[in-house]
Amino acid sequence: MGRVAGRVKAVCTSTAKGTRKEDRGEGVFRPGYGVEGDAHAGPWHRQVSLLAQESVDKMIAKGIKLVPGDFGENLTTEGIDVAHLPVGTRLKVGADVLLEVTQIGKKCHHGCAIYQQVGDCIMPREGIFARVLLGGRVRNGDPILIEEGYRLAIVTASDKGARGEREDTGAQVIRRLVAELGEVVEYKVLPDEREELAAELKRLADERAIDLILTTGGTGLGPRDVTPEATLDVVDQLVPGLPEAMRAAGFAKTPHALLSRAVAGIRGRTLIVNLPGSPRGVEENLSVILPALPHGLAVLTGRAAECGRPAADRQFKAVHSFQGEAE
Incomplete structure (x- = not known):
């Protein structure tokens, strides 16, 4: 049981932590690990990061040019208020992938590359993190469902x-x-x-x-x-x-x-x-x-x-x- 809440705008990865990620168009999500090829992947609770395009738009409105991945998120979403999802929420992404929200926001590192380049970082305030329960491939445009029950x-x-x-x-x-x-x-x-x-x-x-x-x-x-x-x-x-x-x-x-x-x-x-x-x-x-x-x-x-x-x-x-x- 689930309801469509939004869609994937971009699937992003980077080879180093604290840097911008690049939109790859798709990615392979591995259970208990994260996105293949991403620096943040590993056997911990912050395997995948998500940030809403609506949050990014607040920064764009200030005159800053931004593209998906600039705040270090793995999934840029549209149509879903990810910042207000409770810990434990399960998200079905695409046909096969199942994520479980493990953390809302994080400690802000003002010295990170993203903060230095953009002048602010909304990821600590409005980003969320999840672990991969079921793996598979996610592509740009895939639906995101909130699993209920x-x-x-x-x-x-x-x-x-x-x-x-x-x-x-x-x-x-x-x-x-x-x-x-x-x-x-x-x-x-x-x-x-x-x-x-x-x-x-x-x-x-x-x-x-x-x-x-x-x-x-x-x-x-x-x-x-x-x-x-x-x-x-x-x-x-x-x-x-x-x-x-x-x-x-x-x-x-x-x-x-x-x-x-x-x-x-x-x-x-x-x-x-x-x-x-x-x-x-x-x-x-x-x-x-x-x-x-x-x-x-x-x-x-x-x-x-x-x-x-x-x-x-x-x-x-x-x-x-x-x-x-x-x-």
Whole structure:
């Protein structure tokens, strides 16, 4: 889910820090790194810099001749008020690239080449910085979308489903229930194989910037039920309250609920939750934990500044400003 907010006016890079960048017309964005060939690229939080042409126009109105890249920005944008985007905002740029805003403004270095050449530098005041979550190629003129909601994935564990012998009605229920939470951007039906399931969970969390992975199937006592083990193979921390709540609610209806071995845990900034395989079980269990997920995901992904504020479930807040950091 997202809305078109603007477009890319220029893609700029430079081979040295503190200098003007040149409009290259396009650039390759690498996850966790930045723009290939740019001096500011690297494994840190300021991999890509953005500045609105509207901000540059304020300087042009003073009689200064400027072109994209003069303030050291990687992306010169049009139609989007980048200076007022909260930290944590995700921007889809072009067809494939996904950026996450990590910093608003920075410490001004009056001795930098840009300040000396232009007499002022608006980048510290109105520029923003981002890290690359998903890579790809960006070209001048590409649209910029603000992603709304969370990135979700469904993984169904079913031997029959993987062979095309069973309709995946459980996944259909999940899609309906999470519609307001975000967009299901990845969906996979896999056989009940522990290593294969674990590899897919790792891929979604590490390479696809998924916020919430919901699995369905493989949580019972059968010899092929290995989804909890696959999940435990990849998570860094457990979130026991979620499966405990699902089992408690299910036990109020049937003692069979106590036989569920479902687990929930965190890998990086991704929450993984096991659900039953039946459509009824999916609906009953997911409905129990769904009210807690918006706040949990907001905290996990850095979109909630304060756990105790009731509005944190719905409001998009910054958790880090990084302002005042050195270059």
